[in-house]
Amino acid sequence: MSERDTICALASGQPPAAICIIRLSGDRIWKLAGALLDCGLPEPRRATLTKFRDEDGTLIDEGLAVFMPGPHSYTGEDTLELYLHGGPAVITHAISTLTSEPGVRLAEPGEFTRRAFEAGKIDLTEAEGVADIIEAETNAQKAQALRQLTGGLTEQYDQWRADLTGILALVEVVVDFPDEEDAPEETTAPVIRKLTRLIHEIEEALGDRGIGEKIRDGFRIAIIGAPNAGKSTLLNRLAGRDAAIVTSRPGTTRDVIEVRRVMGGQIVWLSDTAGLRETEDEIEAEGVRRAERVAAEADLRLFMVDGSAPELGVLSSPFRQSTDMVVVNKADADLASGLPEYDHRISAKDGDGVPELEAALADFISRKAASVEAPVITRARHRARLVDGLSCLIAARDALEQGTGPELAAEDVRLAIRHLGAVVGSVGVEDVLGAVFSQFCIGK
Ligand SMILES: Nc1nc2c(ncn2[C@@H]2O[C@H](COP(=O)(O)OP(=O)(O)O)[C@@H](O)[C@H]2O)c(=O)[nH]1
Ligand SMILES: [Mg+2]
Structure with missing residues (x-):
């Protein structure tokens, strides 16, 4: 059992509304459902009509409950969604009942998605896509956000990182050459060629005149x-x-x-x-x-x-x-x-x-x-990391071309992999997570 709090939030818009959705994620759901829903814990992934009561047995509302057991849920944890009437009194009664259970608290902005990210369900660019689609006002913003949240950027960055891992293996062959001999041309030339191709691809992505960020x-x-x-x-x-x-x-x-x-x-x-x-x-x-x-x-x-x-x-x-x-x-x-x-x-x-x-x-x-089809960069955060990654690759190529030290080239390629990894959130992003997720609305 994890020690984590179970989180709870109103996931739908401001009341009054026909229906509201209250969302929960965490392992306290079992206890809550058993105590508060007449149906008990609903059958997984099946909408179940039930009465919902507070701890004194007073009826809060009647509605649907849907249970999605982890790990096959948005957050990777057990989740429960309650569909109730969207009036302020129902919502207040429901939320205060749920959060009065020890270990259950209100979710912070973006916390459901942050848990999804931490569970490895989505990467950071996909999480940003989720935030963007909620904010999308134009069709163009929506299309861009959808592409991102369905892994459009992930694919590109994974490809680049795979290419770089391949290049790193080749550079290490050069590094391993005995000291008394310089690595022969046949060994370095293909590495330089591959690096150059990747440098062009990244330069092209960076030469998008900021269209993705502008959309x-x-x-x-x-x-x-x-x-x-x-x-x-x-x-x-x-x-x-x-x-x-x-x-x-x-x-x-x-x-x-x-x-x-x-x-x-x-x-x-x-x-x-x-x-x-x-x-x-x-x-x-x-x-x-x-x-x-x-x-x-x-x-x-x-x-x-x-x-x-x-x-x-x-x-x-x-x-x-x-x-x-x-x-x-x-x-x-x-x-x-x-x-x-x-x-x-x-x-x-x-x-x-x-x-x-x-x-x-x-x-x-x-x-x-x-003028730019499917831009790869949609935020300043991506651009900054790509620029850093690119300069490492250029430094690596220079080192190989001038024969000044394959060890340096290997180190630069490793650094570039880290920079690209930071865009998707696989490495060194602790410091940006707060900034990324705090922009979300509560309940997502
Ligand atoms: N006759 C006429 N006067 C205009 C027109 N547009 C603005 N003005 C007048 O030109 C003056 C300056 O306008 P304003 O919009 O403040 O100009 P700005 O300094 O360029 O911002 C005002 O007295 C406006 O009423 C127009 O199309 N026709
Ligand atoms: Mg003026």
């Missing part, structure tokens, strides 16, 4: 341009609310204002920024620096120009880049002559041209999201 966390569009061009007016129109202050006074917006939307089937963060100009005002100057930072990180920069006064639109502006989408605003007013080439002409105030602009933005984002 998960959102793409970024920055609205930039001269003061008074109408940037804040456009942001408000795209947001459908007054998120940013609009005035006729140039230099009104100082901080970056962000609005979250779904566009082109993706989460998109739209940022309104301070007008780009040289300024003596300290606060405005900080606003301009922030605007430049946001623009530099954006997937798309909308460069807005006041069409009624293009000379103020500073088209020759040092801030403008050739890849910017140029939007001429104030098309309702008399447009000045000498307008530059532009991609869109709108009136942010009246809304003319805005639907076409929105369609173009949606198209841009959905194309960008589709």
